[in-house]
Amino acid sequence: MxxxxxxxxxxxxxxxxxxxxxxxxxxxxxxxxxxxxxxxxxxxxxxxxxxxxxxxxxxxxxxxxxxxxxxxxxxxxxxxxxxxxxxxxxxxxxxxxxxxxxxxxxxxxxxxxxxxxxxxxxxxxxxxxxxxxxxxxxxxxxxxxxxxxxxxxxxxxxxxxxxxxxxxxxxxxxxxxxxxxxxxxxxxxxxxxxxxxxxxxxxxxxxxxxxxxxxxxxxxxxxRPRIIGQQLVLSRDLLIRGVAFQASFLSATAVAARFGAATVGAHQIAVQLWFFAALVLDALAIAAQALVGAALGGGDDATARALARRIGRLGAICGTAFAVLAAAGAGVVPTWFSSDRAVHEQALVAWPWFAAMLPLAGVVFALDGVLIGAGDIRYLRNLTVAGALGGFLPAIWLAYALDLGLGGIWAGLMLFTVIRLIGLLLRLRSGAWAVTGAVRGEERLPA
Structure with a gap:
C-alpha cells in the first residue's frame, strides 16, 4: 500500500x-x-x-x-x-x-x-x-x-x-x-x-x-492519449484565461498610445513594474498550487481551506509591502526609466492606482494559485473572461471615448482586479473548489 x-x-x-x-x-x-x-x-x-x-x-x-x-x-x-x-x-x-x-x-x-x-x-x-x-x-x-x-x-x-x-x-x-x-x-x-x-x-x-x-x-x-487529452482540456482553459489577460493589456497599451507618446511611455513603466510584482507574487501562487493540490489529493479539505486562508493573508502582506515601496518611490522610480519630464508627470497619474492595487493583487494572485492547485480552472477561466469583458475592456475604451487619460486606463485595471478579487472570495467562501481525491472528476491514472 x-x-x-x-x-x-x-x-x-x-x-x-x-x-x-x-x-x-x-x-x-x-x-x-x-x-x-x-x-x-x-x-x-x-x-x-x-x-x-x-x-x-x-x-x-x-x-x-x-x-x-x-x-x-x-x-x-x-x-x-x-x-x-x-x-x-x-x-x-x-x-x-x-x-x-x-x-x-x-x-x-x-x-x-x-x-x-x-x-x-x-x-x-x-x-x-x-x-x-x-x-x-x-x-x-x-x-x-x-x-x-x-x-x-x-x-x-x-x-x-x-x-x-x-x-x-x-x-x-x-x-x-x-x-x-x-x-x-x-x-x-x-x-x-x-x-x-x-x-x-x-x-x-x-x-x-x-x-x-x-x-x-x-x-x-x-x-497515454486519454490522460494527455485530459491535460489538454485543463491547458485549454488556462490558455483562454491567458488570452483574456493578453487582450486586456494590449488594449490598454493601444488606448494609452492614443493619448500621446508621454502617456504610453508612462503606462509602459507602470505596467512593467506591475508585471514584475506579478512575477514575484506568482512564486507564492506556485507554492499554493503544490500544497493545496497535495492536501486535497490526500483527502484533507480542512488543511486545504486553512492553506487558502493563510496564503491569501500572505498575499495581502506581500502586496502591501510592494505598495509601500511603490508609494515611497513615486517621485524617483519613473526617473530610472526615462529622463522625459512629461513621462514623469504622466507616471504620477497612474502611480496612485498602481500602488493602491498591489495589496488587492497580492490576494488575487495567491488565490489564483489556490484554485489552480484545486483544479478549479473552469471557474478561474470564466471569472477572468467576465472581468475582462465586463470590466477592464469597457472601462479602458470608455476612458478613451471620454478623454480620461492614463488615470481612466488604470481605473479600468483596478476594476478588473476588484472583480476578480470578489469572485475569488465568493468561490472560496462557497467551498465548491475544495474537492478531495487524487483527481478532480477523472479516472485514476495507472502508474
Whole structure:
C-alpha cells in the first residue's frame, strides 16, 4: 500500500510555504534576467540586430507563455496524486505532460522553418530587421522542445514538493548561456546568430535535465492519449484565461498610445513594474498550487481551506509591502526609466492606482494559485473572461471615448482586479473548489 508522502498537519506552515515559494521565485526570475543579458549583448551590435531580437523575442515569449500553462496545469494534477500517497502516478502526470510538450515544441520548430520569415515580416514590416529577425527565429526555435520539456518538468517536480532540482535545472543552463552569449556573438564572430545559438543550448540542456529526472524515476514512459487529452482540456482553459489577460493589456497599451507618446511611455513603466510584482507574487501562487493540490489529493479539505486562508493573508502582506515601496518611490522610480519630464508627470497619474492595487493583487494572485492547485480552472477561466469583458475592456475604451487619460486606463485595471478579487472570495467562501481525491472528476491514472 502507498503511504502518504506529506504530513498534512504541517502543510500550512509559513516555513513550508516559503520553502516552495523562494526557489520558485528564482526559477521565475532566471529567464527574464537572461533576456536582459541577451538584449544588452546584442544591443552593442547595432540598431538592426537589437530590433531583430525584439521582434523574434516577442514570438518566443508566446512559446514561453505556453510553457507556463503546461507547468501550472501539471503542478496541480501531480500534487493531487502526490498528496494521495501515489508518487509514481504524480510522476506519470509529468511523463504525459512531457509528451505533449515535446510534440508542441517540434511543431514550433517545423513551423518556424517554413513560416518564420512571413511572421517576422508581418511583425517588423519588412526590411533588414525582418530578414535578421527571421534568421534569428529559425535558429532560436530549435530550443522550443527543451523549453517546453523544462516547463513540464517544473510542473511535476513542484507537484511532488521537489524545489531543489528545478532550481538547478533552470538556473545552471541560464548561467551557462549568459556566459556563452557574449563569447559566441563577439570572439567567435557569430554576431546575432550567436545569441540564438546560446538560447538553444540553454533550453535544450534544461529540457534534457528534466527528461533525465523523469527517466530516473523508473516509471512507464509510453504516452497515454486519454490522460494527455485530459491535460489538454485543463491547458485549454488556462490558455483562454491567458488570452483574456493578453487582450486586456494590449488594449490598454493601444488606448494609452492614443493619448500621446508621454502617456504610453508612462503606462509602459507602470505596467512593467506591475508585471514584475506579478512575477514575484506568482512564486507564492506556485507554492499554493503544490500544497493545496497535495492536501486535497490526500483527502484533507480542512488543511486545504486553512492553506487558502493563510496564503491569501500572505498575499495581502506581500502586496502591501510592494505598495509601500511603490508609494515611497513615486517621485524617483519613473526617473530610472526615462529622463522625459512629461513621462514623469504622466507616471504620477497612474502611480496612485498602481500602488493602491498591489495589496488587492497580492490576494488575487495567491488565490489564483489556490484554485489552480484545486483544479478549479473552469471557474478561474470564466471569472477572468467576465472581468475582462465586463470590466477592464469597457472601462479602458470608455476612458478613451471620454478623454480620461492614463488615470481612466488604470481605473479600468483596478476594476478588473476588484472583480476578480470578489469572485475569488465568493468561490472560496462557497467551498465548491475544495474537492478531495487524487483527481478532480477523472479516472485514476495507472502508474
Amino acid at each position: 502507498s503511504q502518504p508522502t506529506i504530513a498534512t498537519g504541517r502543510v500550512a506552515s509559513p516555513r513550508r510555504i516559503a520553502a516552495l515559494a523562494l526557489p520558485a521565485l528564482v526559477v521565475l526570475a532566471a529567464e527574464p534576467l537572461y533576456v536582459l543579458v541577451d538584449t544588452a549583448v546584442v544591443g552593442h551590435l547595432g540598431r538592426v540586430p537589437l530590433a531583430a531580437v525584439a521582434v523574434g523575442g516577442t514570438v518566443m515569449t508566446l512559446t514561453a507563455w505556453l510553457g507556463t500553462v503546461v507547468a501550472y496545469g501539471t503542478t496541480g494534477r501531480a500534487a493531487r496524486r502526490f498528496g494521495a500517497g501515489d508518487r509514481a502516478a504524480a510522476v506519470a502526470e509529468g511523463v504525459q505532460a512531457s509528451w505533449s510538450a515535446l510534440g508542441v515544441g517540434l511543431a514550433v520548430v517545423v513551423g518556424m522553418q517554413f513560416g518564420g520569415g512571413a511572421l517576422a515580416g508581418a511583425l517588423a514590416g519588412g526590411g533588414d530587421v525582418a530578414v535578421a529577425a527571421a534568421e534569428w527565429l529559425r535558429i532560436a526555435a530549435f530550443g522550443t522542445p527543451g523549453l517546453l520539456l523544462a516547463a513540464a518538468g517544473n510542473g511535476w517536480l513542484r507537484g511532488v514538493q521537489d524545489t531543489r532540482r528545478p532550481l538547478l535545472f533552470v538556473v545552471g543552463p541560464n548561467v551557462l548561456s549568459a556566459v556563452l552569449c557574449p563569447v559566441l556573438v563577439y570572439p567567435v564572430g557569430l554576431g546575432l546568430i550567436g545569441s540564438a545559438v546560446a538560447n538553444v543550448i540553454a533550453q535544450t540542456l534544461s529540457g534534457a535535465l528534466f527528461a533525465a529526472a523523469l527517466v530516473a524515476e523508473r516509471v512507464a514512459l509510453r504516452p
